[in-house]
Amino acid sequence: MGSEPIKNELAAEGRSLWQDGLRRLRRRRLAVVCFVVVVIYFGLAGFVYLAEFMDWRVGPVNWSQEVGKQYQPPSRDNIFGTDIFGQSVWRKTLYGAKISITVALCASFISVFIGVPLGAIAGYFRGFVDEIIVWVYSTLSSVPYILLILAFAVVLRDKSLFGHKLTGITSVYLAIGLTSWVGICRLIRGEVMKHKEREYVLAAKSYGCGAGRIIFRHLIPNVFHIVIIDFSLRFVDFIHAEVILSFLGLGEATRPSWGAMINDARIELSRGVWWQMLAATLAIFFISLALNIFGDALRDCLDPKLKTEQG
Amino acid sequence: MDSNGVLLSVENLSTHFSTEDGLAKAVEDVSFAVEKGKTFALVGESGCGKSVTALSIMRLIPDPPGKIVSGRIMLGGRDLLGLSQKRMRAVRGNRIAMIFQEPMTSLNPVFTVGNQIVETIKLHQRKSSEQAWADAVEMLKQVGIGDAERRVYEYPHQMSGGMRQRVMIAMAVSCQPELIIADEPTTALDVTIQAQILDLLDELQRQNGMSILLITHDLGVVAERADDVAVMYASRIAETADAKSLFESPLHPYTQGLLKSVPQLGFEGERLPTIPGVVPDPLAFPTGCKFHPRCAIGCDDKRCQAVEPELREVRSGRDVACWYAPGYESRQEREEYESKYKR
Amino acid sequence: MNQSTNDNNGVLLGVEELKTYFPVKRGLLQRTVGYIRAVDGVSFSIRKGQTLGLVGESGCGKTTAARTIIRLIPATSGKVTFDGIDVLGVGKKQLQSLRRRITTVFQDPYSSLNPRMTVGDIVGEPLRVHKRLSRDQVVGQVSEVLEKVGLSPGHVNRYPHEFSGGQRQRIGVARALVLRPELVICDEPVSALDVSIQSQILNLLKDLQDDFGLTYLFIAHDLAVVEFFCDVIAVMYLGKIVERADADELYHNPLHPYTRALMSVIPKVSAGRRGQRTATGGEVPSALKPPGGCPFHPRCPLAEDICRGKMPPFERKGEQGEHFVACWKC
Numbered sequence: 001m002g003s004e005p006i007k008n009e010l011a012a013e014g015r016s017l018w019q020d021g022l023r024r025l026r027r028r029r030l031a032v033v034c035f036v037v038v039v040i041y042f043g044l045a046g047f048v049y050l051a052e053f054m055d056w057r058v059g060p061v062n063w064s065q066e067v068g069k070q071y072q073p074p075s076r077d078n079i080f081g082t083d084i085f086g087q088s089v090w091r092k093t094l095y096g097a098k099i100s101i102t103v104a105l106c107a108s109f110i111s112v113f114i115g116v117p118l119g120a121i122a123g124y125f126r127g128f129v130d131e132i133i134v135w136v137y138s139t140l141s142s143v144p145y146i147l148l149i150l151a152f153a154v155v156l157r158d159k160s161l162f163g164h165k166l167t168g169i170t171s172v173y174l175a176i177g178l179t180s181w182v183g184i185c186r187l188i189r190g191e192v193m194k195h196k197e198r199e200y201v202l203a204a205k206s207y208g209c210g211a212g213r214i215i216f217r218h219l220i221p222n223v224f225h226i227v228i229i230d231f232s233l234r235f236v237d238f239i240h241a242e243v244i245l246s247f248l249g250l251g252e253a254t255r256p257s258w259g260a261m262i263n264d265a266r267i268e269l270s271r272g273v274w275w276q277m278l279a280a281t282l283a284i285f286f287i288s289l290a291l292n293i294f295g296d297a298l299r300d301c302l303d304p305k306l307k308t309e310q311g
Numbered sequence: 312m313d314s315n316g317v318l319l320s321v322e323n324l325s326t327h328f329s330t331e332d333g334l335a336k337a338v339e340d341v342s343f344a345v346e347k348g349k350t351f352a353l354v355g356e357s358g359c360g361k362s363v364t365a366l367s368i369m370r371l372i373p374d375p376p377g378k379i380v381s382g383r384i385m386l387g388g389r390d391l392l393g394l395s396q397k398r399m400r401a402v403r404g405n406r407i408a409m410i411f412q413e414p415m416t417s418l419n420p421v422f423t424v425g426n427q428i429v430e431t432i433k434l435h436q437r438k439s440s441e442q443a444w445a446d447a448v449e450m451l452k453q454v455g456i457g458d459a460e461r462r463v464y465e466y467p468h469q470m471s472g473g474m475r476q477r478v479m480i481a482m483a484v485s486c487q488p489e490l491i492i493a494d495e496p497t498t499a500l501d502v503t504i505q506a507q508i509l510d511l512l513d514e515l516q517r518q519n520g521m522s523i524l525l526i527t528h529d530l531g532v533v534a535e536r537a538d539d540v541a542v543m544y545a546s547r548i549a550e551t552a553d554a555k556s557l558f559e560s561p562l563h564p565y566t567q568g569l570l571k572s573v574p575q576l577g578f579e580g581e582r583l584p585t586i587p588g589v590v591p592d593p594l595a596f597p598t599g600c601k602f603h604p605r606c607a608i609g610c611d612d613k614r615c616q617a618v619e620p621e622l623r624e625v626r627s628g629r630d631v632a633c634w635y636a637p638g639y640e641s642r643q644e645r646e647e648y649e650s651k652y653k654r
Numbered sequence: 655m656n657q658s659t660n661d662n663n664g665v666l667l668g669v670e671e672l673k674t675y676f677p678v679k680r681g682l683l684q685r686t687v688g689y690i691r692a693v694d695g696v697s698f699s700i701r702k703g704q705t706l707g708l709v710g711e712s713g714c715g716k717t718t719a720a721r722t723i724i725r726l727i728p729a730t731s732g733k734v735t736f737d738g739i740d741v742l743g744v745g746k747k748q749l750q751s752l753r754r755r756i757t758t759v760f761q762d763p764y765s766s767l768n769p770r771m772t773v774g775d776i777v778g779e780p781l782r783v784h785k786r787l788s789r790d791q792v793v794g795q796v797s798e799v800l801e802k803v804g805l806s807p808g809h810v811n812r813y814p815h816e817f818s819g820g821q822r823q824r825i826g827v828a829r830a831l832v833l834r835p836e837l838v839i840c841d842e843p844v845s846a847l848d849v850s851i852q853s854q855i856l857n858l859l860k861d862l863q864d865d866f867g868l869t870y871l872f873i874a875h876d877l878a879v880v881e882f883f884c885d886v887i888a889v890m891y892l893g894k895i896v897e898r899a900d901a902d903e904l905y906h907n908p909l910h911p912y913t914r915a916l917m918s919v920i921p922k923v924s925a926g927r928r929g930q931r932t933a934t935g936g937e938v939p940s941a942l943k944p945p946g947g948c949p950f951h952p953r954c955p956l957a958e959d960i961c962r963g964k965m966p967p968f969e970r971k972g973e974q975g976e977h978f979v980a981c982w983k984c
Binding site for chain 2 (some may be wrong): 711712818819820821848849850851852853854856857860875876877878879881882905915916917919920921922923924937938
Binding site for chain 3 (some may be wrong): 014015016017018198199200202203204205206207208209213217218221222
């Protein structure tokens with residue numbers, strides 16, 4: 001029998017599930033606003049990198065240099081006042097975006113690169129391989145998070161990786177990344193276990209696809225939306241982790257970061273200096289809120305099962 | 312209006328869904344009547360709107376995105392669409408009960424079957440727990456589940472598909488409803504079990520005098536069990552008739568094509584007759600008669616392409632929606648049309 | 655049976671006493687307490703160009719048998735011969751080449767296609783797995799086979815969810831044919847489709863059989879479909895074949911009580927209600943504890959003591975033709 005007409009005759013290009021999800025996402029105004037906020041933060045971080053690279057002098061060379069009157073409260077010159085060195089808190093906050101975003105981004109990538117393949121392998125092969133991987137991550141996740149990061153950070157400090165000396169901040173995000181892959185690994189493992197019983201996987205096996213092809217060509221694309229959703233929600237955790245590490249004295253010493261600012265604020269508060277704490281907290285608050293809302297919206301829009309159906 | 316033994320009368324029912332891709336008019340101007348004590352079948356393929364019709368009668372359409380936009384549903388003289396939520400809840404399960412296709416997902420897996428039947432009983436009748444449980448056991452016996460005293464404590468997953476469907480039927484019948492809406496009650500079951508379940512429904516119908524609205528795509532089931540039939544296509548009713556007449560002399564081209572294309576034992580041909588094309592997408596219905604792109608007559612006819620034929624009574628008890636169905640137009644009307652357009 | 659290739663009276667697929675048991679484990683130590691005998695000694699053969707139908711209700715083992723034959727499920731015992739090759743015994747490399755020659759059309763058009771791949775990728779992937787073809791060659795072959803199944807090659811960049819159920823099934827058929835296989839296993843290919851589309855797909859499969867010179871193993875639960883489509887029909891119940899005959903012969907002369915029950919309960923699309931019905935009371939028993947003797951005896955109207963005690967042998971009945979039944983009462 002001849003071909004039958006289908007909808008959308010005009011377009012020759014198909015409409016993938018990703019495009020569907022993006023379309024739905026674009027309609028949610030709050031999500032779009034949050035996305036813009038996230039982009040602004042990233043843009044800020046990117047700008048700082050660019051400025052450093054191009055040597056644009058947007059900030060002082062030495063942040064610990066006395067440049068002015070210390071602890072000035074917010075005024076017209078300095079929206080958030082000054083710190084102990086008289087540096088503008090506002091400028092420090094903007095600069096701090098670079099650290100936080102970098103830490104969170106790197107940690108996210110590391111945990112995805114470790115967690116997704118391990119989860120996929122565990123979920124697909126089951127049996128002995130699965131047991132080992134599950135044992136590893138169960139053990140890892142049984143140790144209190146902070147201790148684990150501390151341990152990694154301390155060990156990695158002053159070591160070299162591929163010829164690079166690990167500075168304070170590098171060890172921080174390595175530590176966070178190496179300990180945070182458990183969550184995504186579990187999620188991926190669960191989803192892969194569900195998906196590998198689907199008929200399209202069976203079909204792939206029936207015409208000769210090997211395990212590698214099935215995992216990377218068939219399973220991972222179908223569970224990847226989980227990674228994206230998890231990424232956006234975990235980002236917040238990583239930003240918070242950087243704060244905590246700064247608290248514990250591990251972190252970037254020479255450049256301003258929100259964690260360091262909050263750490264300093266501990267003492268400052270007793271002296272009635274509240275503006276540095278407020279600035280850093282507000283900075284963290286807004287990106288966290290934006291990512292949380294955006295992450296939820298992503299989940300609603302990208303999960304193929306949540307597509308509205310008619311009766 | 313209880314005269315003529317009509318129990319449920321659906322009049323010009325329309326239900327629409329707002330989706331992100333547009334407005335889907337799932338049910339459009341549907342009218343039919345179920346008589347007391349009889350079985351009425353609503354038959355059609357997937358997407359034709361039969362399930363939505365059933366859910367509309369029960370007012371179980373999720374709003375948003377769905378909405379019953381017009382029509383009346385008369386049960387014993389009262390328009391169900393005008394009832395308050397509270398009153399409607401008193402109707403559901405009590406006067407009209409529904410059986411669904413997938414007994415595994417329509418039964419709650421964390422409660423025993425006894426619990427679920429008792430819940431239905433206690434919702435609508437003033438009975439003590441003891442009485443309700445005794446009733447539940449009795450119901451299980453009535454639907455043919457052996458060893459009912461023990462099985463009443465079982466969970467859905469411990470039972471086979473056929474048994475679960477019997478439990479659903481027990482729940483539905485427990486409050487002696489006047490009408491049972493059975494939405495594809497046997498589609499998920501094996502053919503030998505299917506026959507048992509349909510026999511059971513027949514038996515219960517005889518005992519209790521209740522009407523059955525049978526929603527199905529299986530023409531064989533319709534031929535064997537229904538008294539009256541309405542064939543739905545793309546949100547509308549194509550044809551209504553008593554079962555015998557429908558199968559003996561179908562009037563709508565869709566019905567004719569459908570009947571011919573079902574594989575039957577003893578078919579001698581090399582190829583099966585088919586209806587070309589696909590069922591249209593509710594978001595992109597064709598203009599005019601919705602069946603015209605697939606119809607041997609309608610695909611070339613300007614009127615079929617442009618104007619939707621309404622459902623008209625061509626003989627007593629037979630309604631059709633097709634310009635070229637015998638008896639649809641008087642000779643005069645036909646000549647008028649032809650002289651205007653066919654020159 | 656003759657072992658050399660191309661000389662088996664044209665038998666392409668031979669199955670001998672195939673058994674697939676699934677162990678049931680209970681308890682803390684996961685000890686095996688029993689077996690689900692999904693496939694319990696199934697034997698049949700299909701000649702080149704023929705269509706054999708495996709029909710039965712859910713749980714009878716027909717799908718499990720098909721998947722065991724192509725080693726998607728490990729067999730417990732038995733022998734499968736394809737073109738003289740011992741399918742269950744060969745190593746990975748040979749198995750891979752067999753996967754080019756035996757392909758499958760699956761039941762559910764909604765889950766048998768990867769929703770994240772385009773039609774072109776889905777139909778082309780078998781080519782990429784097995785052959786080293788250039789991109790253009792792949793595109794060419796994909797277009798060719800899409801046309802053969804009634805779809806337009808312009809659809810290659812679309813995704814499965816943009817098509818109707820019947821069209822998706824055509825995509826599945828295209829995928830199964832792109833490697834030009836010799837044997838195609840059709841696992842309930844029309845069960846999930848609308849009535850008016852079923853006949854389209856069945857006609858398509860028939861046409862393609864002539865075009866491509868295919869041999870079919872057709873699995874279904876609808877006896878009417880099987881009777882139309884197949885040359886030979888094997889009726890399965892609880893893991894065993896209870897009757898096997900040419901389609902015509904089976905229709906006119908069904909011997910086994912289960913076959914007769916199946917035929918009588920199929921609702922007929924014709925005026926007039928409720929013909930005589932062969933009683934089939936009871937439920938399909940569990941495959942974990944099948945009844946002793948003949949598996950059908952608890953539901954059989956003709957059951958006698960011998961049926962309860964001993965398993966009837968699968969014997970030839972009737973003078974001419976190949977009509978086999980496993981029943982003491984036939």
